[in-house]
Amino acid sequence: MLFRYKPDDGRNARQIAFWFGEAAIAFGCTAFAGLLDSWVSLRGALIESTPKVPVFGVGLTGSFVGGLLLFLVLSFFWVRFLAKEKIAQHLIEVEAEINKVTWPTFKEASNSSIVVLVTVIVLMGFLALIDFVFGQAFDIILWS
DSSP states (O other): OTTOSSTTSSHHHHHHHHHHHHHHHHHHHHHHHHHHHTSHHHHSBSSTTOOOBTTTTBOOBHHHHHHHHHHHHHHHHHHHHHTSHHHHHHHHHHHHHHHHOOOOOHHHHHHHHHHHHHHHHHHHHHHHHHHHHHHHHHHHHHHO
């Protein structure tokens, strides 16, 4: 369903968008389950004899089921949102533009970083010297 529109284009951008969205949804649903866990009526097990859920290691409580249902519903709508033609086309274009970028080599990036660091250190020294000179001058003018 995620790759209905132009299935061979923009796969990386679509998968990255999908997994980041799923991570955000999972985080929100665990927070929601924690909020539901503060309610005493949802804290206990739904069925007394149920063991812990194997993958998650938690009991089958009302707060866990509520968080899980919210996760499933939001994931369904997230996939449907990403499958829209306009959104898919945007992600395809994003990946095409990223592929056009010329990335610097390690040597170019490290040389540029060294130039930036040296420039910052020289500028910092110059500003510290000017600050000291002006501070001394104003001390002489104001207090002498």
